Amino acid sequence: METxxxxxxxxxxxxxxxxxxLLQFAEQNEIITDRDYRNLNHPNHTDEKKITNLLxxxxxxxxxxxxxxxxxxxxxxxxxxxxNLKKRFTPAPLVTQQDxxxxxxxxxxxxxxxxxxxxxxxxxxxxxxxxNNKKNxxxxxxxxxxxxxxxxxxxxxxxxxxxxxxxxxxxxxKQMKDILNKFGQKTHEGDCFVCCILSHGCAExxxxxxxxxxxxxxxxxxxxxxxxxxxxxxxxxxFIQACRGKDYQRLVEVQADNAESDxxxxxxxxxxxxxxxxxxxxxxxxxxxxxxxxKGFYSIRNPQKGSWFIQSLCEQLKKFCPKGEGIQNILxxxxxxxxRCIAELKIDEKYVLVKQMPVQKGTLxxxxxxxxTS
Numbered sequence: 001m002e003t004x005x006x007x008x009x010x011x012x013x014x015x016x017x018x019x020x021x022l023l024q025f026a027e028q029n030e031i032i033t034d035r036d037y038r039n040l041n042h043p044n045h046t047d048e049k050k051i052t053n054l055l056x057x058x059x060x061x062x063x064x065x066x067x068x069x070x071x072x073x074x075x076x077x078x079x080x081x082x083x084n085l086k087k088r089f090t091p092a093p094l095v096t097q098q099d100x101x102x103x104x105x106x107x108x109x110x111x112x113x114x115x116x117x118x119x120x121x122x123x124x125x126x127x128x129x130x131x132n133n134k135k136n137x138x139x140x141x142x143x144x145x146x147x148x149x150x151x152x153x154x155x156x157x158x159x160x161x162x163x164x165x166x167x168x169x170x171x172x173x174k175q176m177k178d179i180l181n182k183f184g185q186k187t188h189e190g191d192c193f194v195c196c197i198l199s200h201g202c203a204e205x206x207x208x209x210x211x212x213x214x215x216x217x218x219x220x221x222x223x224x225x226x227x228x229x230x231x232x233x234x235x236x237x238x239f240i241q242a243c244r245g246k247d248y249q250r251l252v253e254v255q256a257d258n259a260e261s262d263x264x265x266x267x268x269x270x271x272x273x274x275x276x277x278x279x280x281x282x283x284x285x286x287x288x289x290x291x292x293x294x295k296g297f298y299s300i301r302n303p304q305k306g307s308w309f310i311q312s313l314c315e316q317l318k319k320f321c322p323k324g325e326g327i328q329n330i331l332x333x334x335x336x337x338x339x340r341c342i343a344e345l346k347i348d349e350k351y352v353l354v355k356q357m358p359v360q361k362g363t364l365x366x367x368x369x370x371x372x373t374s
Contacts, residue, residue, distance in 0.1 A: 003070050004059055007088055011073075012051050014084045019047040020339065023054065024332050025078055031058060031069050034359065043355065077329065110326075111235050111364075112191050113371040119190025119234075121163035122183055125151040126199035128170050132211030141200045141207060149306030150241060153314040154196050161321060162373035163194060173212025180214075184222025188230040192368075193223065194237045198310070201242025224284050231286075235368045237327065238289045241307050288362035290331055300343055300356055309358050312337045317370065327368040331360045 004011070015022045020041060027037045032054070040054050058069045072078055073089045127148065129141035155165050168179055176197075183193070197219070200207040205215040225232035292309035301307040312334045320330050335358050343354040 004055055004066055008055055010088060011055060012048055014082055015051045016047040018081060019050040019054075020336060021081055021332065022078075023050065024335055025072060025075075025081075026054065026058075026069070028328060028332070028360075029068070029072055031061075031065060031072065038357070041357075043353075110367045110369055113369060115189065115191045116162055116373055117164045117190055118162040118370075118373075119164070119188060119192040119194070120183060120186075121154075121158040121165045121194040121196070122179065123151055123154050123165065123167045123196045124171060124176055124179065124198065125167065125169050126171060126207070126209050129200065129207070129209050129211070131172070131209050132207070135211065137211065141211065144198070144200065144301070145303035146301050146306050147198050147241075149304075150198055150301075150310040153306060153311060154239075157314045157317050158194060158196075160372065161317070161370045163192075164190075170209050172210040173208030173214050174210075176206075176208050176214045177218050180219060180222050184228045186228075186230070188228070188234070190234075192235050192237065192370075193231055194239070195219070196239045196241075196310075198241045201240075206240070206242045220284075220287065223287075233286060235364060235366075236287050237368065238287070239310070239313060240289065241292045241301070241310050285363050285365050288327060288360070288364050288368060290334075290358065290360045292358055293356050300341070300354065308338050308341055308356055309334070321370045321372055324369055324371070327370065328360070328362070328364075331358070334358055 023032070023037055023041055026032045027034065032040070036057060040050055040057070042050070045053070058065055070089070073085050079085045079089075125147055127144045129143065133140050151167060151169075155167060159165050168175075171179065180195070183195075197206055202213065205213045205218065207213060219238065222228060223231055223236050290313070292307060302311075305311060313331075316330050316333045316337070320333065338356050338358050341356060344351050
């Protein structure tokens, strides 16, 4: 705690160059909670104010949290982003392995990613909800225009990464559950399993085309270690883009959220749709779940280009997988890119600024790197 107090001015000056990235590091390392992150990342606060509030919050959490934060400042990835930290905080010491290779003492192991194919990637893309809407029940679920672009991008990138991709389009809730159970009962020879779900959603889960709900338990339980032993100790990654399903489509004006950006979208992309979903993950090890938005907030899908989240995810995977970056760091880049976008939504003659912040949760025990096939 004394270390933070004595270096407060230096830390504010150093970390304010990218306050958002530092907050992401702190949340990822469980120094702050999701709620803390949202409160600290207030759009009306300057970078200096965000870092000042973060330091005060960390110190207020006590000695243990303060020590954990100091260790974070010694992390090589953090110091790569904030090189001035090396002046005050010595990087984590190196240890020599039996083969003579020196690595940071706090470095995690890496999941094996050597099989060809790498494993299965299932994509469930629900676009047409006519089966639900003809029942004349609420909610009436809009056609998810642009989701085909997300499906195409995901199929392309995971095929490139060496996965066997299987696409399912416009499935009822029962059909979705059957698909997930089929993969859960399969003997997986690969090193990893990936599941991408694109649909409307609600607090209880995601919708099938018939309006039935597929819950978090339905999605994740088929892949628990006791149920699917061939995936035990192997990474299971889920990427979920789901919309609330209410009448949220509006004409919007899109502008940059950062002075360094020219603009968030092209001039011809004036119609955007709003997405959102809430899903929890199991306590079992080796799960990773990336969601398009934090709980209670909008997630935006462009009818011409696809969703901000999925399109950014695919671009960042293509950019950083060849460099050996882990999925957590890649999603940090997705967070930063998506959070720079801003949409001005007109509701009841009032304009509301809509931003988006993706969120990830996981129980990974090692570093997950999608190694590209040679």
